[in-house]
Each structure stands twice: as C-alpha cells, then as structure tokens.
Amino acid sequence: MTQATFFVLTALADQPRHGYGILREVEDLSGGEVRLRVGTLYGVLDRLTADALIVLDREEVQQGRLRRYYRLTDDGMRALTAEAERMAAGASAAQRRIAEGRRAPERPVTPPATGPGLAGGLA
Template identity: 55%
Template sequence: MSSPPLTEPTFLILTALADTPQHGYGVIGDVLEISDGRVKLRAGTLYAVLDRLRTEGLIEVEREEVVQSRLRRYYRLTAVGAQRLAEEAARLRHNANTAGNRLRRRDLLAEGGVG
C-alpha cells in the first residue's frame, strides 16, 4: 500500500532538509526560497510539522546548541525520509508529465492534428 500524498508544506520542509541539516528558521527561509515566495511558514506551523515528521521517523534532530540563551535544534532527513521524499517527487513528476501530455494532445486536436 502506498503512502498518502504529502501536503505541499511537508514536501517543501523535507526538500529543505534534503541538502543539509537546518534549524527551524533556516527551514522557513529555505521553504520560502524553494517555493519562489509562495509558501510562508509560520513558526507554530513549522514546529508542529517538524514534531510530526520526527514521530514518523522522516527527520531527526542532528544536534542542539544554545544561541543567545535559546536552544537551537538542527534537523536532518533520515534514510526513511529521503525515500519518502523521493517517492513523492516521483509521484508529482508522473502527474505533471501526464498533465503536460494531455494538454499537448488537446492542443493538437484543437489545431486539427491527429490525436
């Protein structure tokens, strides 16, 4: 049985952690960049998702450090998380390719071409 699709914020958070471990606010900035400014995560939303992803074994805490008297946690993708992200990327790619093919076929039919 396949896993349910990831939400866009979850997909983007996992993508942000695919390269290198990051702390929460680094993830927020990276998600904003990856999404070309479309997805603006709030801290509360991010940390709720990070907690869920940790529970599911998709990410883990790499290290913790204290910065200006505040605890900063760095998260990284686990092997299971990398596999889940790869599966979701393949699913999205398949769907996008199917949509593109159908749109091209539609355009050919509209131009009087052969379908």
C-alpha cells in the first residue's frame, strides 16, 4: 500500500469525508508534512473504490457545491488496520536495528566463537 492510499484510508477511518475534506484532513493529521495533490487523490479514490475498500457514502449539495462523501468498507477497515500494524512493526524493527548498530563497537556479552581470527578481517 502506498503512502497516499494509507493516508486516505486513515482520513476516512473515523467518519465519511468528501474529496476536498480528505485533502485537508491528511495535511492536518500528518502535521502538514503530507499534501496530497488532487491528481493523486482522485486516482487513489478510484482505485480504492475498485478494490471495494471504500464506497460512495452519499452526495450532498452544499451551497451550490457538490460534495461526494466516501466511507470505509469493512474490508477497508481491515486493510487499514493490517497496514497500520505492519507499519508499526516495520518502524520498531528499524529502531531496534539502529540501536543494535550503534551498540556494536561495545562488544557486549557473547563473543561469536573465540576472538583471535578477527584481526585478519576480510582475509
């Protein structure tokens, strides 16, 4: 799942929203870091609809402007949940490894075999 797709699903996770509302919501919940372009948005919306992860909830005409509201399906909610878990797992895996890498020169507790050959290196 791409970043754009993930953020669109996230924006729809709590309530149905219309396209432009998703744009602002994504910008908001990412702390202003992620700004979806309209071209990206409607592509994502079409693909998610085709995959049945979202559906058209309703259409409203607010002050002469059409608002097309989309809503997560059960599949969409499941997909988002799974993706969030995968991301969390990936993030902590990375953070763990970063910590391990930094610790390397300390030679903590368990030497692999018995130290002597290591001097030669790549040999």
